Amino acid sequence: RRSPATRPRYELVVGLLMDTTTIIASLVTALAACAGMLFSLRTWSRRHRSKRRNDKPVKQKDKHNASTYDMKPIGFVESCWPDRRSTPRQGSLVPSSAGLVKFDPHVHPSASLDGLQGFSHVWVVWMFHENTRARKATKQSQKKNNQMILKAKIRVPRLQGGKAGLFSTRTPHRPNPIGLTLCGIIEVNLQKSQLILSGMDMLSGTPVIDIKPYVPYTDKPVREVRVPAWIQKPAAFNEVDWQESAESQLRALAPGLKLFSSTEMARSAIEEAVMNEAVGRPAFVGMLPDHEFPEVQEKQMRKVWGLKVEHLQITYIIRAQRQTGNKETKINPQEDNCKSILVMSVERHADAIRTDRKDASAR
């Protein structure tokens, strides 16, 4: 056994050792804590600073050092076209189409729209917001160091397989997906902050970024206008026939339409739309049932096509030769007498019924 005098000295040494280690440990942890807090402070101040920086300019430098401009919609379109498939390529192809621009309060519409009553036409500058391909392309392009993935050349339907540079076309797939449409003014409603327009090629929900009056002395070319041969107005059918049942369906449903004040106006828009769609890219909805027109044998002519106008689904058949190759219908005015479209039915479409039900159950 050791002497009792050594015991306290031993404990003292142990105590001192423990003290120094704990002091060092606590110093280290304190340092770590300080470092952590400093780091978090730095990131916080950075975030704060960058937020403040973003507040200031409209013009911003993106990470590839090119300035970009922020556009905030001044309003949104509510048009007779509920989906992309039914929307015409150009508003001028369906002049009876109707829609309205509902303005955001931040642009003070009751004052800023005042004066448009004196004009017959406006330019609507809008965004191709349901531009899936462009959105995808932008996504990819931002990943790949901002290189444009959009195709620089576009296949032009009337060039029969030929291509043209995107800036020589009105394609939606543009570096900045801006649409430009000359619309007719039906009504300027300052109370409701609405502009009611005709000649719409905008989908419902489209963001509008500017409205400009049509001023002939600046917007009408002075020099002679020249366009390539492929830019001619696309061919369309001249007339549409209606099945009697479809006509009575339209008469019954037309009063429920928001954007057309008479059955005749709705009928004009539907006919113009169908005459155009039938030539280009109609949407297939099914085949004719066997009991309808049993004399028509050819499969192509038994196809039923669809089109949506507001909450209505219009179905029709095209009794003319369709070239399945480039998907364009061949029209021969003599042979077909240009009366080869027959409207089969006008009904509330499934989506509209579904949303109605949702609304009802929510009440």
Added chain:
Amino acid sequence: RRSPATRPRYELVVGLLMDTTTIIASLVTALAACAGMLFSLRTWSRRHRSKRRNDKPVKQKDKHNASTYDMKPIGFVESCWPDRRSTPRQGSLVPSSAGLVKFDPHVHPSASLDGLQGFSHVWVVWMFHENTRARKATKQSQKKNNQMILKAKIRVPRLQGGKAGLFSTRTPHRPNPIGLTLCGIIEVNLQKSQLILSGMDMLSGTPVIDIKPYVPYTDKPVREVRVPAWIQKPAAFNEVDWQESAESQLRALAPGLKLFSSTEMARSAIEEAVMNEAVGRPAFVGMLPDHEFPEVQEKQMRKVWGLKVEHLQITYIIRAQRQTGNKETKINPQEDNCKSILVMSVERHADAIRTDRKDASAR
């Protein structure tokens, strides 16, 4: 004196006490360190997440919950108008004006512009980038919870003090400062990625966000066009006289112009610009020296006005009655014989000389 047995016990107690306090202290600091690191980790992950979120959509939610759209210029304008004061209100007022759009490589101009050769006119969609008032307004508006500070009503010169809603005018001071100009195509240069245009109302350096071909069947109104009385093409002088010295100065300097291939073309642009400016808002540069036209007594008619075209400063006098009230020159075709503008000199302007010197010293 205490017994020796008590000493180690005392030290033991002190040691234990010290141990517990240091342990507690180190625990506290360790906790603080953990908290600090957790906090910094959270902020880091947040920044990271938000960065990833920004990568995806073109459409972004700003802090006021409205979507905004980012526009990246596809190119920039190099026009004959070096400053805002000389730039005409509309390109159609100075049809001989010239400029070019130099495209950014990211839009692959050699392919995407191909096809424009077949067109006579294009729409240029551009940004009012030197729009000081709008920029200021946006700055203020973003501070004040995104309320628009832009004036909703604009004083219209031809309404004699009257105002019109901004959307019924082509004012640069718009919620989204987008300009739209119909230009004539002079040349499509795919090698140089340039589009050479006439009828420019864009300042040099203007960012271009889209180019669209002019397509008559969509861009020409079908229905009858109606505009208010105040939207008529502004009156302009019909002819411009030149002092002989000014004419020879132009002949000497015209070959140095980049955008005009002949003296006659430059002369046309200068005359059109002067005829317009003289009616609206000419820029005052000084008074006539006493020895020039001593017979002209009226102070207004002794004022010398200036205009810049590329690197040239053109000075002229207006020998017609100017109404200082609304700053518009009254033209009386009979009385003034519409030949009341006299070009006094054509010289390299001071800014151009200064930048030349800078370039020289840099070499």
